[in-house]
Amino acid sequence: MGEMKTQARLMVKKFGGTSVGSVERIEAVAARVWEDIQQGQRPVVVASAMSGETNRLVRLAGEIDPFNRGMAYDMLLASGEQVSIALLAMALEKRGIRAVPLLAHQVGIQTDSVYSKARIQGVKSERLMRLVDEGVVPVVAGFQGVTLEDRITTLGRGGSDTTAVALAAALGSSACEIYTDVPAVFTADPRLVPKAKEVPFLSFEEMMEMASLGSKVLHFRCVELAVKFGVKIHVRSTFEKREGTWVVPEGERMEAPVVSSVTHDGQTVVFKLFPVPFGPGFLAELFEHLAEKGVVVDIITQSQNEEGQRLAFSVNEEDRPLVEKTLQTRLPEGSQVVVMDQMAKISTVGVGMRNHPGVAARFFKVLHELNIPLHLVTTSEIKISAVIDKENLPRAAQSLHRAFSLEED
């Protein structure tokens, strides 16, 4: 019974970069954790680097070698979380809470060896459990892992969310809290769509699509792990006490809207290649090389006419230099590359789309009526995406948000 109680009250709480962005905010987080302990909770805290810190480190690295994404790069970036968990542990100790800051290798957050985009392969729970049982608050560095060869890795942007869910899974917890600077997940980015509303519930599937479509709320791999281990995620505000958005298995929501959100990614670059060799050989080789460099290729389209075969694909702006470098050596003779930047991807997501035909038609109609050209298009069972010019993004987002009734109560 005592053990069950421990389990029941254990809660992994992840605080993002803005939540620990200054000494004052770190103190506020510590005060909040203190209150939760008074309420009987036994917290396991995960923290990101102080906001701005990771960017500062990336800039430093870029001054030396903008292409290095290896062992040294990951060690560099991992230092950001080390600073924030140490400061947070000090702020907890000051309040009389026994706290122990822990790096990935100290916990045993084991990953593969793909630097800068490593995947968690296992988490050792023994040390964490022992600390929690002793009444200590573990304060764990998010975003980082360690390989079997004792090398430090990082999990990619937003990786701290993944750390939190992986810890919750390892500790046998059925939920985890992701504290952030917004009060909940919204039907669209409020900066883009002023009428955007809070979403009380989202399905894992929708959240996964949103994450992969560029919504900054949760990391894709984090939701993937949550699905795998059945960990519900509560996205909520660090600065307010009310409930935010629960991300849960599909069956647990009363009623699913056709479209739950309009999501966008304002950092898209499109590469167009013409002509390219016929057949899948060239494509296989090209995308294999890009994958080896860690480039995530998003939408790929291929078409042909009598003039030859055309290839277009989109990537995140961040990966643009890596793609350009690869194309310098991999491009067939005579082939031309056009790089289209200032692009954005806009998407609508909703599990209800499965049972409601005509969503795609309405999506295209809205953009057509606004005279917005589509550069690339892709669809899945529960989402439709199009790459458009970035300047058209606000109009497109607002119109789609309205057209899919996301403004109504």
Add this chain to the structure above:
Amino acid sequence: MGEMKTQARLMVKKFGGTSVGSVERIEAVAARVWEDIQQGQRPVVVASAMSGETNRLVRLAGEIDPFNRGMAYDMLLASGEQVSIALLAMALEKRGIRAVPLLAHQVGIQTDSVYSKARIQGVKSERLMRLVDEGVVPVVAGFQGVTLEDRITTLGRGGSDTTAVALAAALGSSACEIYTDVPAVFTADPRLVPKAKEVPFLSFEEMMEMASLGSKVLHFRCVELAVKFGVKIHVRSTFEKREGTWVVPEGERMEAPVVSSVTHDGQTVVFKLFPVPFGPGFLAELFEHLAEKGVVVDIITQSQNEEGQRLAFSVNEEDRPLVEKTLQTRLPEGSQVVVMDQMAKISTVGVGMRNHPGVAARFFKVLHELNIPLHLVTTSEIKISAVIDKENLPRAAQSLHRAFSLEED
């Protein structure tokens, strides 16, 4: 024979904070290491945090809790070296040198658990040796260690020097290079004594005294380890190629001057207590409490007359808050404390003092002629120290420097 060659050409090279203080300087260090490799050297690099970084981290910690010198504090401070070794490894890789950045726990630099002033107890050489044998340059984080319980510790200010000597000892190397922003050790601080000269050779013993007397050139513990393992230390400039100062066993120097240097510590605070209880009981208890808090008490004097017993001792300014906190609870009723700040300690050091009586007399005569009051005095076989008002420091240093013929060639 091949193995001997490896040993012979292996060189631990430690670069201080100013040497890696910017991306440009890190590039310069990498270029220098590259040249040494072309000359056939097999370097093991140790780096401090970028200059200013440790102070920034200490400031952040101080905003949360100026008294915390525990586990979290050490984890915080250790992040500084993590950044510099990662950047330096990237700069080496960019030059086609295989480099692997290594934190203390990855090397196996084992220490005791006295946070913020930990002592190295052993260094595992296997991983380092394997890397060197594979033609890889290990880039090791200075200043940090790891306890048997896998906690991160730090070695105190200047601890990177100690790391370098400990690595050289573990690797069976007979020498190690300490690169710094000055070209050599000087007979006095040139900012204080413009006529100060470079010292080509110093004995271990003199360097130990100088380190413990506040000379910033080498860490005390570093020289202690160098003596223990017979590792000669070459203190030299990062920015110039010529030889600096060799710190060697006494016998290896041709001729020892009576006094080798005038050393000072401008960060001294004197506590005077009156009256204190008779007998050693109170003193034992007080200094035990200070030691537990990690305070290094420097000079202690005790005197008594018919009015009662007086106690005076000096500490580094840094430890002043810890001493004041201890005295708040440990001071006997009726006892008064006087804190004297703006103090400095000035010393003359030289193994030649052993065979030349009259050095102390000359030391006191010089200060007397300058009308400089002495607050505390202490002597050893090879040094004389006095605590004086900080405002008198330049005059005292210059006069002593002249009086002991350190200006002559």
